[in-house]
C-alpha cells in the first residue's frame with residue numbers, strides 16, 4: 002500500500018522547498034513513521050497534495066535515494082530502504098558520539114544514538130501467523146495453570162511482594178533459574194550470579210552500559226540479531242560484523258578485523274537467524290581469544306530449549322574456564338514475549354556492577370509475576386510445557402519443510418536445522434528478498450527477508466519462515482499463498 006508521508010512544507014521558510022520535502026521525509030524514516038519497506042506515493046501525486054512543483058519532489062527523492070534512505074525499484078515505485086544509511090555510518094565510525102551537524106539539537110549525543118539505532122519498536126501487531134518468526138504458539142500455552150498461580154500469588158500477596166524488591170530479582174525465581182540452568186544447560190552458576198532482567202534485550206543493554214565505552218569495538222554475528230546490534234551500537238560502540246559459516250562465528254575473521262574488541266555477541270546454540278550450532282572448535286577458539294584479549298562474550302541462549310534431535314548441547318558458558326562469558330536467557334520463547342522476564346548469569350566480579358546498573362535503570366522487574374513464575378517452575382508446569390512444545394514444534398517443522406517441497410516447486414531451497422522456531426528458505430541467486438517479502442505481505446503473510454539481518458551485502462537472498470505458531474492448516478494455506486506471491490514476481494531483477 003502507498004503511504005502518504007507527513008510532509009510539512011512552509012513556503013515562508015528561507016529553506017528551499019525541495020530541502021524541506023527531503024528533511025521531512027528523512028525525519029519520518031528515522032523516527033519510524035515511515036517504516037522500512039513502505040511504498041511512497043508517486044512524485045506527481047505527492048507534489049499535487051503538497052501544492053509544489055513535481056520537480057521539487059523529484060529533487061528530494063533523488064537526494065534521499067542517493068543517500069540510501071529510499072530506493073527506487075523499476076516498475077514498482079519508491080520504497081523506504083530496509084538498511085538505513087545511519088546504521089551503516091555507525092558501523093564505520095570510530096567514535097560514534099561525535100555530534101552530527103544539523104541533527105536534532107534537542108538530543109544529547111547519546112540521545113541521538115538511541116534515536117537513530119533504536120528501530121525495534123516498529124513491528125505492527127497483526128494477527129497473521131504464517132510465517133512470523135520468534136513467536137511461540139499462544140493457543141498451546143497452559144493459561145489455566147498460569148492464571149491460577151498468578152491469581153493465588155496476587156490475591157493475598159506477602160508484604161515482600163509489594164515493596165521495591167531486590168533489584169537482582171525475586172530470590173526464589175533466581176534459585177529456580179540457577180537449578181534449571183545447571184541441569185539443562187550445564188551453566189556454572191548459583192543464584193547469587195543470576196540477575197533477573199526484563200528480557201534479553203535489557204541484559205544486552207546492561208552489558209553495553211556496564212562494559213562498553215564509545216568507540217570500543219564489538220563483534221556481532223553477520224548475519225545477526227538486530228536487537229543486540231541496536232543495543233550495542235546505541236552505547237556508541239563500533240560494530241564489527243564478523244561472518245558466520247557452518248561452524249558459527251569465524252573467530253579468525255573477528256581477530257583480523259578487531260583483535261582488541263571489548264565484547265563479542267554470539268548465539269552458539271542456535272545461530273540467529275541461520276540456525277547453525279557453533280562447533281566445539283570455534284567455541285574453544287572464541288573463549289581463548291576472549292581470555293587473551295580481556296574481552297567479554299555475550300552468549301544469547303534465546304531458544305535452545307527447542308532442539309529436536311540429538312543430545313541437548315551444553316552452553317558456551319559451561320565450557321568457559323576463564324570467566325569471560327555473560328550468559329543471557331529469556332522466557333519470551335518458552336512462555337510468551339509480553340511477560341518481559343529474562344535473566345543473565347554474570348561472572349562473580351561483575352555481579353555488583355550489574356545489579357547497581359539494573360537498579361538505576363528501573364529498580365527491578367515486577368515481583369508478583371516473578372513469584373508466580375517461580376511457582377510455575379517449581380510445580381513443574383514450565384518443564385511440562387517445554388516438553389509438549391518440543392514435540393509440537395518438531396512436527397510443525399516437518400510439515401513446513403514438506404509443504405515447501407510440494408508447493409514451492411524447487412524454487413526455494415529450505416535449510417531446516419533441527420532446532421529453533423523457523424527455517425531459512427533460500428531464494429534463487431539474483432532475487433531480491435525484500436521484494437519477495439513484500440509480495441508475500443500482499444498475500445497476507447509475514448515473512449522476513451534475510452537481508453534485514455546483514456549490516457553489509459548479503460551473499461544470498463533468503464526468507465525466514467517461522468512455524469511454531471502455525472497449525473497444520475495455517476502452514477498449508479500459508480505455503481499456497483507464498484507460492485502465489487513468488488510466482489507474481491516473475492523474472493526477478495538482480496539485487
Ligand SMILES: Cc1ncc(COP(=O)(O)O)c(C=O)c1O
Nearest residue numbers: 135200201202226273303331333
Ligand atoms: C536472537 C534473539 N535473542 C533474544 C530474543 C528475545 O528477546 P527478549 O528476551 O528481549 O524478548 C530474540 C527474540 O526474537 C532473539 O531472536
